[in-house]
Amino acid sequence: MNELLLVVTIAGERVALSAAAVESVVELESLIPVPRAAPHVAGLSALRSRVLTVIDCMRSLELGDTDCSDGIREAAVVELDGHHYALIVDLVEDVVEARSEPLPVRAAMGEGWERVSQGMVETDEGPLLLVDVASLVAGVEAKAAA
Amino acid sequence: MDDLIADFVAECREMLEALGGEIVAWEAQPDDRARLDSIFRFVHTVKGNCGFFDFPRLEALSHAAEDALADVRANRRHADPALVSAVLAIIDRISEMVAAIEAGEEMPGGDDMALIHALEPGAEGVAAPVAAAVVDGTIKSSSAPRTIRLSVELLDRVMSTVSDMVLARNELARRLRESESDVPVDGAFERLSSIIAEMRDAITRTRMQRIENLFVGLPRMVRDLCAELGKQVLVDIEGGDVELDREMIEMIRDPLTHIIRNAVDHGIEKPAERLKAGKREIGVLAVSARQSGNQILIDIHDDGRGIDGKKVVEKALSNGVISKEDATQLSHRDQLALIFEAGLSTAQAVTAISGRGVGMDVVRSNIERIGGIVEVDSKVGEGTRMTLRVPLTLTIIPALTVSIAGQHFAIPRSAIEEIVRANGESVTLEHLGGAGVATIRGRRVPEVSLATILGLDSTVDEQDRRLIVLRPAGGDVYALSVDRIHDHEELVVKPAAPAVMATGLYAGTTLADDGSPILLMDPAGIAAVGGVKLEVQERTARIAEGPTAAISKATPVLLFRSLDGGRRALRLAVVDRIEEVATSNIKKAAGQLRVQLGESILPLAGATASEIAGDKVRLFRLNDGSHEIGYAFAEVVDFATIEHDIIHADQPGEVSGVSLISGEPAELVDAHWLFANHVGAMPQASEQMICRIPRDDTWMQNMLRPLVEAAGYRVVSDESEDKADLAIAAKGEKVAAAAHTIFLRSEPEPAGKKDESIYRYDRAGLLMALKSVAGARK
Numbered sequence: 009m010n011e012l013l014l015v016v017t018i019a020g021e022r023v024a025l026s027a028a029a030v031e032s033v034v035e036l037e038s039l040i041p042v043p044r045a046a047p048h049v050a051g052l053s054a055l056r057s058r059v060l061t062v063i064d065c066m067r068s069l070e071l072g073d074t075d076c077s078d079g080i081r082e083a084a085v086v087e088l089d090g091h092h093y094a095l096i097v098d099l100v101e102d103v104v105e106a107r108s109e110p111l112p113v114r115a116a117m118g119e120g121w122e123r124v125s126q127g128m129v130e131t132d133e134g135p136l137l138l139v140d141v142a143s144l145v146a147g148v149e150a151k152a153a154a
Numbered sequence: 155m156d157d158l159i160a161d162f163v164a165e166c167r168e169m170l171e172a173l174g175g176e177i178v179a180w181e182a183q184p185d186d187r188a189r190l191d192s193i194f195r196f197v198h199t200v201k202g203n204c205g206f207f208d209f210p211r212l213e214a215l216s217h218a219a220e221d222a223l224a225d226v227r228a229n230r231r232h233a234d235p236a237l238v239s240a241v242l243a244i245i246d247r248i249s250e251m252v253a254a255i256e257a258g259e260e261m262p263g264g265d266d267m268a269l270i271h272a273l274e275p276g277a278e279g280v281a282a283p284v285a286a287a288v289v290d291g292t293i294k295s296s297s298a299p300r301t302i303r304l305s306v307e308l309l310d311r312v313m314s315t316v317s318d319m320v321l322a323r324n325e326l327a328r329r330l331r332e333s334e335s336d337v338p339v340d341g342a343f344e345r346l347s348s349i350i351a352e353m354r355d356a357i358t359r360t361r362m363q364r365i366e367n368l369f370v371g372l373p374r375m376v377r378d379l380c381a382e383l384g385k386q387v388l389v390d391i392e393g394g395d396v397e398l399d400r401e402m403i404e405m406i407r408d409p410l411t412h413i414i415r416n417a418v419d420h421g422i423e424k425p426a427e428r429l430k431a432g433k434r435e436i437g438v439l440a441v442s443a444r445q446s447g448n449q450i451l452i453d454i455h456d457d458g459r460g461i462d463g464k465k466v467v468e469k470a471l472s473n474g475v476i477s478k479e480d481a482t483q484l485s486h487r488d489q490l491a492l493i494f495e496a497g498l499s500t501a502q503a504v505t506a507i508s509g510r511g512v513g514m515d516v517v518r519s520n521i522e523r524i525g526g527i528v529e530v531d532s533k534v535g536e537g538t539r540m541t542l543r544v545p546l547t548l549t550i551i552p553a554l555t556v557s558i559a560g561q562h563f564a565i566p567r568s569a570i571e572e573i574v575r576a577n578g579e580s581v582t583l584e585h586l587g588g589a590g591v592a593t594i595r596g597r598r599v600p601e602v603s604l605a606t607i608l609g610l611d612s613t614v615d616e617q618d619r620r621l622i623v624l625r626p627a628g629g630d631v632y633a634l635s636v637d638r639i640h641d642h643e644e645l646v647v648k649p650a651a652p653a654v655m656a657t658g659l660y661a662g663t664t665l666a667d668d669g670s671p672i673l674l675m676d677p678a679g680i681a682a683v684g685g686v687k688l689e690v691q692e693r694t695a696r697i698a699e700g701p702t703a704a705i706s707k708a709t710p711v712l713l714f715r716s717l718d719g720g721r722r723a724l725r726l727a728v729v730d731r732i733e734e735v736a737t738s739n740i741k742k743a744a745g746q747l748r749v750q751l752g753e754s755i756l757p758l759a760g761a762t763a764s765e766i767a768g769d770k771v772r773l774f775r776l777n778d779g780s781h782e783i784g785y786a787f788a789e790v791v792d793f794a795t796i797e798h799d800i801i802h803a804d805q806p807g808e809v810s811g812v813s814l815i816s817g818e819p820a821e822l823v824d825a826h827w828l829f830a831n832h833v834g835a836m837p838q839a840s841e842q843m844i845c846r847i848p849r850d851d852t853w854m855q856n857m858l859r860p861l862v863e864a865a866g867y868r869v870v871s872d873e874s875e876d877k878a879d880l881a882i883a884a885k886g887e888k889v890a891a892a893a894h895t896i897f898l899r900s901e902p903e904p905a906g907k908k909d910e911s912i913y914r915y916d917r918a919g920l921l922m923a924l925k926s927v928a929g930a931r932k
């Protein structure tokens with residue numbers, strides 16, 4: 009049984025998240041901003057009676073802002089240390105099976121990607137970058153402290 | 155197998171906890187068969203299980219204890235202190251072993267044979283106990299209700315499902331309202347609603363635990379302390395059936411233990427000393443719990459040597475905790491409160507029991523962290539009383555919702571001291587080098603704008619904002635300006651994600667009724683981020699305690715439904731707090747209804763004897779600064795303000811007039827009349843003179859002003875330039891020139907023949923004086 013991967017698009021790039029880490033995929037409707045929080049914290053949203061901390065993946069990767077003005081955004085819900093987060097992505101595509109263990113990417117990636125990368129996995133759809141959910145949630149530590 | 159062991163460990167732990175109190179009680183009364191039986195049952199169960207699990211050491215220990223106890227049960231042997239100590243030692247060893255099994259560690263070392271030998275009749279080596287501790291009848295043996303063990307996680311899941319259900323119901327309710335209403339459907343929905351409400355209540359209760367679980371270990375702890383210190387202490391426990399959130403019980407366990415250790419170690423004297431001081435040889439340590447509103451009060455009272463305020467101050471001076479000038483101005487209470495400052499221990503010598511670095515400052519900060527308060531009161535030579543006030547649960551916090559630029563935030567009510575308008579009558583707002591300074595009734599308070607702190611653009615002009623005067627736990631006050639104030643709500647607070655907490659501004663998140671998230675602000679955090687310097691508690695310039703003055707035309711009132719169904723309003727400032735009392739505490743005595751609240755008996759208004767029904771009555775506790783009365787009511791409707799004119803009643807009575815409040819007429823309760831009728835007759839010869847100028851004289855603003863207005867006067871503040879026909883002041887107070895002056899005194903009898911002042915509850919006299927001034931002008 010190979011690991012299942014959720015294929016999502018962040019900043020126009022197709023990447024994979026470990027499907028085991030993702031609880032569900034939701035469409036966020038309302039977003040309540042959290043003033044003075046780290047830039048990658050887009051705000052709070054409610055999923056049923058749970059409060060979700062919404063993470064803007066593009067900002068977490070320092071690749072610009074996700075445009076949230078049109079209202080509904082797709083997001084992957086993950087749980088980390090008892091807190092629930094919604095990761096805003098451009099698009100949630102599919103679930104695929106990993107065909108290999110993560111392998112190191114030897115070419116130089118963008119700085120943001122480098123930080124969240126867990127390596128490259130082979131799938132039926134070709135190689136994909138496996139992204140570490142915890143690193144996405146943590147964002148840029150230095151900036152969060154500022 | 156692992157599951158079975160886990161069950162065995164859990165069962166042992168539960169029994170061990172319950173046993174702590176039993177054993178000590180058994181020692182005091184060796185003939186008490188019921189207690190003996192329950193101890194016997196414990197060792198017997200352990201023995202049985204050990205054989206099954208192959209724990210030979212545990213088995214040998216429990217077997218030996220069982221044998222000894224069986225002898226006692228069969229009257230072959232008498233339970234003497236030596237035997238009790240030996241059994242205790244064995245139970246301690248068993249509990250150590252159980253803990254080791256649970257943690258998956260090696261069994262603790264030590265020679266079990268010595269313990270087993272100590273059980274034999276006539277054995278020596280185990281010290282005879284010095285102290286006797288007795289628990290009153292509240293801790294009963296063996297009649298526990300049937301229970302099962304559940305994981306808290308499962309309960310939380312059920313709880314969150316119920317919350318979802320409530321949200322779903324709300325949505326359904328909205329849809330139903332929008333569509334054509336169908337009576338049977340509405341009826342069915344109502345029923346569903348009430349079932350859901352009931353269920354939510356029950357689920358919330360599952361998180362509650364009797365505080366007994368916290369108290370049950372105390373007698374044993376005190377007994378051991380006594381043995382160590384050579385003291386004799388009787389523990390008196392009361393109120394073990396009060397229920398408290400499970401997590402809360404864990405949070406107060408350490409502070410409570412610390413306070414009790416202190417009481418036994420430093421408070422209660424050695425028997426010889428006590429006899430010399432003319433007290434009984436045995437000290438009494440009373441621990442009691444009771445519920446008051448949404449708080450739990452835990453009292454720890456000892457009859458020991460008490461705390462000498464002067465010594466505390468000396469110590470604080472020598473440790474540099476306070477300055478010399480401050481020291482001279484401290485009240486007795488403030489002096490005692492110094493024990494909660496870091497770096498103070500009044501004990502002469504540091505002992506092994508207490509005073510080992512973990513001080514009262516840690517106790518205070520632990521209690522304050524969960525939104526509680528700890529207070530101390532003490533009389534030298536008579537004893538010390540510590541009171542812990544903690545909220546009922548960690549998760550439900552009364553809060554005020556405010557908004558900035560359309561976004562809602564919540565502020566915990568416990569930190570709010572008062573709310574004023576930025577452009578109110580006695581409030582001015584200035585900027586010094588960019589820093590905000592608000593002057594509220596002559597008091598300068600640092601001001602910060604929530605909009606600035608949050609980096610939001612406020613659409614409301616600075617002068618139109620509201621100022622919330624906040625006092626973060628243990629700190630000084632500051633004013634926070636917000637755009638709008640919305641509602642008072644009880645919010646279910648959940649911790650926020652680390653990335654949100656990292657801002658230092660928030661205490662958690664919560665969901666509003668419509669299901670959208672709200673951030674709960676942390677008042678201390680706002681101050682820190684806003685750059686407000688919160689000095690160590692400002693001691694000399696405290697705000698006068700008690701009701702807040704009404705400072706503008708928009709008088710805040712509490713809207714409620716009275717027992718006879720009327721919609722009424724009381725000025726918020728005269729309401730001290732809301733209490734719930736058992737109907738049995740209300741008695742007709744000395745010509746009027748009176749209610750017993752704790753140790754005081756107050757006159758009760760707002761009800762006739764026939765209207766008091768049911769088990770419980772809710773009442774407002776009204777306070778005019780020197781007297782209190784109770785006012786019974788059915789339910790609180792809302793907080794509101796009087797913004798419309800008041801139509802005054804023709805006849806003086808409980809209701810002074812009618813005004814539109816929140817769009818509907820409401821009767822205004824005349825607090826002056828209430829006090830005049832219910833406490834006016836009481837003699838108060840030893841009453842202190844009250845000298846305040848009318849502008850910030852709370853009593854005059856809230857009680858007298860309606861009366862004067864009803865008599866046809868326009869009331870202006872004493873700083874007003876208008877030429878006054880009449881000035882009213884407390885007796886002995888200086889007043890600006892006016893055509894007439896009425897002085898009020900607070901004692902019924904005039905001080906002498908030349909005293910022309912009027913007793914402040916002499917309603918007829920006051921009205922007469924008001925009329926005669928009005929008449930003289932015509």
